[in-house]
Amino acid sequence: MATVHIRRCDGPGAEPRWVSYEVPLEDRMTVLGVLDYIYENVDTSLAYYQSCRMGRCAGCFVQVNGKGVLSCETTAFDGMRVGPLENYELVRDLVVDLNKPLKKRASNDRG
Amino acid sequence: MVTDVLVVGSEGAGARAAISVCEADPRARVTLTTKGRFTKSGATLTAGTDIDVDSTSVIELFGLEGDRRDTKDTFLEDIVVEGRYVNNQKLVEVLVENAPRVVKEVADWGMKVMGVARAAGHRYPRGILSTGVEVMKGLRNKVRQFGDRVTVMEDTLVTDLVVDDAGHVSGATALDLRTGEPVVFVSKVVLLATGGGLRVYPWTSGPEELTGDGHGMAYRIGTRFTDMEFVQFLTCTLEAPPSKVRSVNPFQLYGGWLLNREGQRFMARWDPVRMEQSTRDNLAIGIMSEILEGRGWTDDKGGYVLISMKHLPDQIIDDSPAIQAWFKKDFIESVKGKAVKCFPACHFYCGGIVKNERCETNIPGLLAAGEVCGGVHGANRLSGNAVTEILVDGAISGVTAAELVANRDTPRLGKSHYEGLVEKILAPFNRKEGPSPIQLRKRIQKLAGYKVGVVRDADLLRQAIAELQDIKAEAAAVAVYNSQKVYNREWVEALQVENMALTLEMIARSALVRQESRGTHYRRDFPKSDNSNWLKNTFLIKNEEGDMVVTTAPSVITKVRPKEED
Structure with missing residues (x-):
């Protein structure tokens, strides 16, 4: 089992919080695989976006330890911190509105 | 929300249709909806891709190395041979006739062309090489030229079609994932471009959201389907x-x-x-x-x-x-x-909603375009024709939609037309107890892969149909266990499982009727093709008693017949 930290937030203006989850990290499991695991087995309220799962749609961007990555193309690791893209308006949890870039860097830490 | 044309599904077929509506009628307004994000969802993006046109057009329109011996008729013949002779050849004629123009257009709008290829099943090099991402780049550029005449609504899950007292499709209900509130669309035309239902299966080359929503909502209002048994699989x-x-x-x-x-x-x-x-x-x-x-x-x-x-x-x-x-x-x-x-x-649904040469269905006010439709590909799609079909259908259906818009006033809908459908959206969210949509989805997928997959027989299909009756009953009682209104995946799944079950049932019932093997459809109890009895298509509809019934009719053959040895 590994511990991963996900930034949860109910929406713009709501108080963000970091929540830790224990997940079984399978061989080469992706960040998206971890999000699926949490959604299906631990907390169905986790919000995140996915579509093609093969690096083409570019819809599943998140930040892992502060760096923007496609969750379907990135291998998960013990202790990783997953948050939403910080330069777009937040919808909820890891989902942002890609049509609404923020003018300046968000002040709170999104991982 | 009032619009002229409501397009369900924003990618290849849907975006191309929106362009076509705007070009055909300078006053028409289009609302392009997707439950995902525009150019970040749907099957088009996942295409590799070669886009077929006849090889003479490869030379004349693209200046690439084609072969002038090829004609539209030879192209048609290859499509029909690969489709094992049960394609609707009138629809194939429309495809080969319009393919060069629509593929060239999307290239002119910004799709990068990387060359030409000859894929398996083609006698000549016909595959214009590009990618699904490039196709959407071209279409997005063009859609944007029409400014606010095309309203793109993302994170909008259309759940059901609204029918007026005359039996005319007049809008749709949807869940706005951003707010968790239901939306009622009023429109003169609804155009379904929701793609195949690939996610009904446990493994697929398609994206996450292809859950047969268009199939489910069309079926519920009595739309006719064809050839649902023909599902392409990737091998190993x-x-x-x-x-x-x-x-x-x-x-x-x-x-x-x-x-x-x-x-x-x-x-x-x-x-x-x-x-x-x-x-x-x-x-x-x-x-x-x-x-x-x-x-x-x-x-x-x-x-x-x-x-x-x-x-x-x-x-x-x-x-x-x-x-x-x-x-x-x-x-x-x-x-x-x-x-x-x-x-x-x-990998691909060859069958789907019955469309005519203008992308009309049997229901007034309802058009269908792209992989959600059936008829063109017969029993097996020729490599490279998936993107060709969505572009051709998009272009044609948009023109038809514009004509319908000009001839119809904005429908007047009363609450009675849609309140039951709105209640259906809210019910799983308000329910405190019931089957889990996640578990139900997994059960459907496992059943699909095991009993309605690559290898079929009467026993497996009957078992699948019986189990689907239980699953449909559970889907009607499904509950959302978390209480977040905004972007609630579990709620989305709760609204998808009935569509998945109906789509799989359509495949299973059609596959049970076709007592032979042909193209993508393999029955281990009838392992051979039977041209004397089965140059036919299956047709499926919900009858007046509410039962799913399958009939057959001879295939539409205009040009190519099987040779003796076939």
Whole structure:
């Protein structure tokens, strides 16, 4: 089992919080695989976006330890911190509105 | 919300249709909806892709190396031969006639063309090489030129079609995922461009959201379907993280062994000479038969066999350009000297909603475009025709929609027309107890892969249909266990499971009726094609008693008939 930290937030203006989850990290499991695991087995309220799962749609961007990555193309690791893209308006949890870039860097830490 | 044309599904077919409406009628307004994000969802983006036009047009319109011996008729003939003679040839004529123009247009709008290829089943090089991402780049550029005449609504899950007292489709209900509030659309025309229902199956090359929503909502109001039994599968795909599914498995091409649980190279049973180098259909049937006959492995996704690289020296793997090109380094290293899971994956729906040459359905006010439709591809789609079809259909359906808009006033809907459908959206969210949509989705997928997959027989299909009756009852009582209104995935799934179950039932019932094997449809109890009795198509509809019924009718043949030896 590994511990991963996900930034949860109910929406713009709501108080963000970091929540830790224990997940079984399978061989080469992706960040998206971890999000699926949490959604299906631990907390169905986790919000995140996915579509093609093969690096083409570019819809599943998140930040892992502060760096923007496609969750379907990135291998998960013990202790990783997953948050939403910080330069777009937040919808909820890891989902942002890609049509609404923020003018300046968000002040709170999104991982 | 009032609009002229409501398009459900924003990618290839839907976006192309929106353009066509705007070009045909300078006053018409279009609302383009997607439950995902525009140009970041749907099947179009996942296409590889070659886009077919006749080879003479390859030269004349694209200046690429085509072959002037090819004509639209030769192209049609190849499509019909690959479709095993049950294509609707009138629809194929429309496809080959319009393909060059619509493919050239999207190139002019910004799609990069990388060359031309001749894929399997084609006598001449017809595949304009590009990618699905490039197709959407071209379409997005063009859509944006129409400014606010095209309203793009993302994160909007359309759930049902609204029908007026005259039986005319007059809008739709939807869930706005951003707010968790239902939306009622009023429109003169609804155009379905929701794609195939690939996610009904446990493994697919398609994206996450293809859950047969268009199929489900169309079925519920009495739309006719055809050829639902013809589902294309990729042969022996593997899970190269992240859940990647490959249309070609280079390990199979470069000497991997397919093994069952007894350690046997089971392809010896199906093709002792070519073994793992056998044809795609033989491989798919071989793999699935091992699983069904208990010599594979079963899991919560319906089972698998192994493809082993243990006998392959590292140099073979390292020196294979295909393996190196298709997989990441860490994956390649991780499989050396090992065996990995291998299974068939759903790739394409050849069947779907019955459309005519103008993309009209049997329901007034309802148009359909792209993979959600049936008829063009017959029993098996010729490689490279998927994107061609969405572009042709998009262009044609938009013109039809514009004509309908000009001839109809904005419908007047009362609450009675949609309040039940709005209640249906809210019910699972308000329910405190009931089956889990996530578990139900998994159950449907496992059933699909195991009993309505590559290998079928009457027993398996009857079992699947019986189990689907239970699943449909559970889907009607499904509950959302978390209480977040905004972007609630579990709620989305709760609204999808009925569509998944209905779509799978359509496939199973059509497959049960077709007592022969043809193209993508393999019945182990009827392993041969039967041209004397089955140059026919299946047609499916909900009858007045609410039962799903399947009938058959002779295929529309205008030009090409099977030869004696076929």
